[in-house]
Amino acid sequence: MKTFIYMVRHGESPKTEGNERKRGLTDKGKSDVYRITELLKGEGIDVFVSSPYQRAILTIKELARCSGQEILIFEDLKERIFSNEDNRICDKELLPLLKKSFSDPNFALTGGESNTVCQNRAVTVLKELLKNYQGRKVVLGTHGAVMTLMMGYYDNQYDLNFLLHTTKPDVYRMEFNGQVLVEVKRMWNTLLLSSSAKPANSCQ
Template sequence: MKTMIYMVRHGDSPKTEGNERTRGLTDKGRSDANRITELLRNEEIDTFVSSPYTRAVLTIEELAQSLGKEVLVVEDLKEMMFSSEDKIISYKVLYPSLENMFSDPDFSLPGGESSRICQKRSIGILKEILKKYRGQKVVIGTHGIVMTLMMGYFDSQYDLDFLLHTSKPDIYRMEFNEEDLIGTERMWN
């Protein structure tokens, strides 16, 4: 029985307000969330699951509401923890560290988590989703690194280069037979 997973990377988010957990969407991010609603409205989505971070929830919330569904928030779908305080990490600090994060699965920023730990927690949730919602269509509101690590678990082409060429937002429809990835299609343009 086939299960469809729609990885929806969050829309544009300001790096100047709140912390990693609470920052929302920019005007562009909100506009793109409307486009996501239009793009996925007819996909007959059964279930919506999201990272607890505001920007991820807001990116899929309108679509869920338009279909009379709720967004189920799952803590372990949160973005990679870059520090112990959920503080916003600037791109100047993050981007030079990405190569280390992807080449050494045990590398982490001080107080943060490694890609190995992040992948383990997020894949655990994805496998639960594949089991619990078998045969359904599930949207996952997610983040760039977490999305890449989950997709990379099933197919090594989803690596740092892939991450650096994704957009905010982005959408990938993944087709599974049980836990076997059959195919992936990018839906955002």
Template sequence: MNTCIYMIRHGESPKTEGNERTRGLSEKGRLDSEKIIELLKDEGITSFVSSPYKRAVMTIEGLAHFCGQEVSVIEDLKEFMFSTEDKVVGDQEVYAMVRKMFETPDYVPPMGESMTECQQRAVAALKEILTIYKGQRVAIGTHGLVMTLMMNHFDNQYGYEFLMNTSKPDIYKMEFNEDTLVNIDRICL
């Protein structure tokens, strides 16, 4: 039996409250998390894991509770570190750095990490999830760049252009046979 991973990019999150780890969802983000419940409630998802960032957890916890489950947090699924973990970085600055990093994957922003480092830690976490939850359907609360880097590891068509065309939230169902990717489908909200 194949393992299905539902990559669920977090909903809209205001960059005016808290820090990177603690900022939650906007009103639109909260409403979208309700839509995710309706969309995925019949998928047979049995396990829920997430980045430790509040916005990622909040995006999938309603679905987890609907399914009678809790969300397990995995530190290595955290957002790409653009700077110090607590500093909120504005969209314009982020997008400029992301473009540069896709052109030079080993570029390290000041006090951040390289795309290569981020991809290695996130893919290692995903491979562990594939082992632990083999044959199950698992929802992962994630971030756009981290999701893209995990998908890119298995299929290089998922790069900068793909990332720039994702939405908040967004859902991609990845189907694996053991640790080999066999299919990716976007589930539209």
């Protein structure tokens, strides 16, 4: 029985200091919410789940509203904790940390978690989703690193190079037969998406 997991990486978020859980979306990120909705509203999504972080929730919130569904929040789908969950690491510091983490999956800074720990907690949730919603279509609001680690659990081509070439937002449809990954299709293509967003008509 086919089950589809739609990995929806969140839209652009302000690069400001502050609590990671509360960062929202930039104006571009907000516009892309409606492009996400346009892209996926015809897919017949049954279930919406998300990381507890606001930027992930907000990216799929309009699509869930149009589908008449609530978003189920799973704590263990949150982004990888790199050093301290309360604060964002700047881009200059993040890239070397990512390189080290993907070369040594058990590497972690003090107060942070390793790729292995993050992958284990997130994949545990994903396996439960595949079990509980077998034969259905599930949208998962997520983040770049944890998304890559979940996808990489099933296929090692989803590695650091893959992560560095993803966009904000991004959408990947994973097709499963039971717990076995069958196919991954990237659905987000900025070249094919309309440059205009129409919030008033997004559910039509």
